Amino acid sequence: MNKYYRIYTVFSLLFCSHILVGQASKTPYLVKGNVSDSTTKKTIEFATISILDAEQKVIALTYSDENGNFKSSDISEGSYFINLSFVGYGQKNLLFKISSQKPVFDFGNILLNSRVNQLQTVTVTGSKQLVEQQPGMLIYNAEKDISNNGGTAADVLRKAPILNVDAAGNVSMRGNSNLRILINGKYSGQMARSPGDALNMMPAGSIKSVEVITSPSARYDAEGAAGVINIITKKGQQSVSGTVEVVGGNLEQAINPRLSVNRDKWNINSTLHLHRFRNKELTELDRTTLENGRPTGRLYQEITKDNTNPHSSGDIQIEYTPDSLNLFNFSVNGWLGRWPDNSTQRNRRFSADDALLEEYQQSATTQAPSKGFDLNLGYTHKFRKPGEELYLMAQHNRSTDDFNYISSQTGLERNLLFRETNDNRTNNNEWTFQTDYILPLDKSGQHALETGLKAILRNGGTNYNVQESSDSNPDVLVPIGSRSDQFDYRQDVVAAYGQLKLKWKNGWALHAGARMEGTFLEGKQRIQNTSFNNEFWNFVPSATLFRKLNANNNLTLSYTKRISRPSLWDLNPNANSQDQNNITVGNPRLRPEEVNQTEFTYALQTDNDVFLNFSLFTRKTNNSIESVVSIGDNGVATTSKQNLASNAQHGLNFSTSFPILPGWKFNSNANVRYAKFQSGALNISNDGIAWGINLNSSWKLPKNFSVQVYGDYDAKSVTLQGYESSWLYYSFSAKKEIPSKKLTVTLTTVSPFGQYISRTDVVRASDFNSTLNNRYMMRSVRLSLNWEFGGLIKGTQSRKISNDDQKNVKSGG
Template identity: 45%
Template sequence: MYNKLLPIIILLISSFYVQSAAAQQPAAKIIITGKVLDSVSRQPLEFITVGIFDNNGRAITGGYTNTDGTYRLALQKDGQLRVRYSLVGYNTKETLIQVTATGTTTLPNVYLNEVSKALDEVKITAARKLIVQKPGMLVYNAGNDPSNKGGTATDVLRKAPVLNVDAQGNVSMRGSGNIKILIDGKYSGQMARSPADALNMMSADIIQSVEVITTPSAKYDAEGAAGVINIITKKGGKQVSGSLEVAGGNWGQVINPRFSMANKKWNINANAHLHRLRQKSANNYQRSSFNRDQLTDIDTLISVLDQRIVKDNTAPHGSATVNTEYTIDSLNLLSIGITSWFGNWPENSLVSTRVTLPDGIIEEQYNQNVDTRAAYLGGDINIGFTHKFKKPGRELALLAQFSPSKDNSRYLADQISPAGILTSREQNNNYTKNREWTFQADYLHPFGRDNKYSFEGGAKMIRRSVGTNYLVARSTASAPNLLEPVPDRTNIFDYSQDVIAGYAIIKFNLPGNWYIETGARVEGTVLKGNFASGNGSFSKNFVNFVPTATLSKKLSETQTINLSYTKRLTRPYISDLSPNINSSDPKNIVAGNPQLQPEMAHQAELSYGITTSSGISFNPAIFWKQTNNSIEDLTITDTSGISTTSKQNLAANRQYGINLSATFPLNAKWSLNNNINISRLDFKSTALQIATKGWGAEFTLNSTYKLPKNLAIQAFGSYNTRTVTLQGYETQNYFYTFAVKKELTASKIVLTLATVNPFTKAVKQTEAIKTTTFNSINLVYHYQQGVKLTVAWEFGKLFQQAKGRKIKNDDIKGQPKG
């Protein structure tokens, strides 16, 4: 399959490159190039306004610096000119130049000093906006939100636009959980294992901003049907900088150290996260099983299952990261990063079960004590090399990453009679080992007059090898204490997934403030699975072509409109495929599906953004998405009333709606940020003869008010209305916090006192399923009411991180939590 795919990828990239070369236009008469850096950190400064004026102060041309601090401006006249460099937060600098010759003139590096005195209130408001629109994305500046102190990445994503986070920490974008989460552009095996766990293992203190990318370009892996989230972390700037954050409350205790060192050649950043997290929930579950007469459609009740489930668990976990960048010279950068994570995420539960017949007779009644262990250990080791050519903007990046991990989980379920006598016992041990290699190359080549056009292309290969060894033992009624192996539930499942991909993108900056970006990505996948015993081996090959396109028009200096389209896919993760059956609750079984196929989605978006001089920002968007062969949870029951839940490709869904994100600075001290998402979701399954549809909405509001003496108060709330699922619906849920922050400027200490759901002991939510063989209602109580005190000490100074490339394996569907 690869032999057929490689020529296609090469032809795709080559064709785009030929088109880009053919489209080049004659160079301008005079080209002025240069670079702008921070005077202290010596790091490149992005978005610096560079203007060229004549001696009378009339503007001749202008532009902005790139991510590497470089700029390139075209002139049609020579002579004595003035170059002005400006950015909010830095002192404006002006230099006098003499241009006497045609061709390219490279100016000396310019170093800007930060403003030493306080900015006026208008500038502060602009510099600290929480929500900012950029082409193809919305950015949440989490570092400017005081309520994030002492929290985790889960708390941060709750406040980001377009996103929704449930009580278990599962993240969704516009109703879909098929998203990919990157950290500084790099995808980690930690996120593939369980995004909910990984986000809880990441401190909010290290997060500078969150990029919510709703229509990713061809540069990103095609995986992630809903979109991509890129978490940008803070980096140190002076020779020594960092922080120590300690937080404690009734639901968790956290220690977050962060340390950085930098000089002209080296930039070293390290951070760690140690967290003891407590989670508690209670469920009242009822399922009525019945037979339906096919002629009369009359249901005959068979039995009613009633369960009470209580979970109260403590999960100790942690992570650590060290990233090192070495500047070989002005054109070459070497980077090495190591990340490790570890922990134990148990889900112990106490379950009481009763089965009642239609005449009221209790057919079965027992209690269960389920003891679980979910220990895990993993890491990422990556190395990257970036070469920048002498021509500004031209760049080649090579990257490699190795991601090993292992999970050792088990449950021991004791079934106890109402009299307190052990009647049966089951133990399930599952050991999973994962090895993943990634190799990636990216090339960027600007061309045309003033570099108005650019070509971007690359290739990527991912090799995954996963082995899961599961062993089930169960006792008999005559000897409930004696565990004996169950051969038909014991096996070794080896699974491999190889992906090879190539992409090409062309970007056009056209007259009239038009911008066009078009590209395509080709991904080939080989899947293989093998069971040590039995005849369950399989092999599958498929190729996906993923086109992307963006059309943007800058209506004015404050208004932009964008239209974009992309095609996305979602591949299943190993836990979706593993046939190991979880029967810790024998009435509700959960199993994987080795035959699960990837899902495909088409999506389009029309967005508009406006920012007024007063700081008001308004970003509405209309979106549409069609998913075929979608991966959905399906629950069925057998004749005994036992349910089995697994993921299946038996439905399609269509979603459309509107998203509104806005920022309102009411005055210099008070600001409001809100996000509204209203959507229609339609499920249809011909195989299951199911069609469900309905409207849903998500609302968030974030407000901050600054008080005298370095005090600030903050309030945040989110509310989700009733939403439909393939087989039923989920009712509304909500989450709200209040926080007070005090800055002790002399000692560089920040104190934050926060409360979560202070007026609600437990948030109640109902999950309902309705089928032709059963109806179920699951009433869930999420206990989150709490208080948290955070003490943070910072030293040194932060600057914008270097723009080194990172591996981003955003091509695997992660596992939800809960």
């Protein structure tokens, strides 16, 4: 494995170096400048800069960075217009000329006025780098990836650097699934409930970019040990704009309309997502129980799941900008869906000498409807002093989730042997209040102090009622008092942070800060009359040292400490035993885990559209929350979350993006890491090397055709009690644009040469060995029709609340 990884790395470096040398000999035509507010003189981030020819056709497109700077090298000799625009500001058109005598044109500082002047609509057809580097994060510009058309947010994250999305839809960063996913910088109750479901409820066409934040600053909640993912959505800039997307395929169908209205000081954006997809899995479980190293029995299961998941979501965002110093924003997001988990099983149990002892069929019918909404209200005030800003935010989230199943066991002659029902309803209700203040420490605004306060008031509960039949009378259900209860849970979090941002003209920058968080927990099982109270405080420091070597090269060294609180789903004591041989149960006594992470990054980003990023990282997790499998005397496996382990990971990430030929681009992400898990309580130590690589290549062809090839391979990776085998995901896409109709047609096929993607989970302990062979049906074809009306679509910019304070992987029940 190491040999191939070294070969790949050396090849990529040599190839990129060849491109750089080859392109260095050409005339470096370059346009650059800076964009600022005419009133406050504060730089404007994410302003749109379009370069147009004499016929007003856009030939290049870029955006201003966090310092208001922009540059573009996608032009040749000639005369052009530059168009600058940003929501709430009037557009500006300027004439300029590029020649061999003046290959670099510097506009200097360009001021935009807050008044809105309506100009002729500009159709943007330029290009932007697929991956970009910012201090502490990588940005994946999803709107530039044609294979995302017609897909979901899960498809988008699968192609983002450093991230991994497996065949089951689980997202991880550098082998750690403990991360937070935000939407436009704000917390989403829908995402907190189940990230996998929420990503499938978000159309890829609504996503502008993905920020992969590997070293979150003190401004972020301390949760998210692996890092933070921030999904930036699109919004309209012209008076009326929008898109209508229709998706049809063998596994999914969707309708995704978006509408934006921009009138003077108002900007209104709304989206709707109607989606239906099929999820089919085939599983084989082979588990052998042991005593003193010798087999005592064996369980073999064949499980089939084939479910259709209809769901919908929608949101509306309203921004009001009375002037360049004030911004009010309001948003509401709601969701509604059904997530059935029906299954059929064939179970066979064998003796120590492999003689068949028992054989029966089992079926489970599961209803899992969910619904909820998020409300956000925010106010932003920019002071006359450049860079001085105040943010006030409030948020309310409410959701209801059911998980009800009926499980039946029948003999080979279809005679009923056993029945069980479990009705479980979970409610979650929370309020969040937050304020942030930025104080510039010098006239240039390069040095600043940022402080903030936050309070999260969260309460929830789950009611669960279990009934079972007896062996003598399987038709009659009897309530089981020991497994029925009402679990009430309350979690309040208060936090304060401060961080210093320093930036010098010699290329050095330092972001250093700390966050103090207090957590207050209460839990009670009413019928069993048991309760617990817990209170703890966490000091969370972070620091990032940045060195800009020159215009294209930079280095970053960062340290951050993170924590992860258990969520209601991890704490829920209701046992999910729809499969009587494999039970999952929450643990109300879980405590937070604590993580320390250090990262060193080198980044190269040239004017010739070449991007390279190397990251060395080390991460140590104490009191780690891990899924632990144990075997009872009856051979039944019980899985629950436990604070019984620690883990350490050390690794390297490599990302690159560059043009091979005009119109032909290539990008890739690779990673290799060493992981070690230890648990003194369980007497377990497991370690190993894991690696993965993805390749993505796209070609622009004549007559507005484009094609793309994508592949992702992940090698075997270790877990606390075993390992997960390798797996491969790949897709092909073709796109046809019809500019006169503003219509785009995209055809994508996933895994066309194999119906299923396979992955094996192996779990071992002193008293059992278990092998779970999973096959996920992935072979699909989808056709997407996207019609755009109105003008330019760009990303939303207002600051929102981001409750990234819980570790949350939803499990049934």
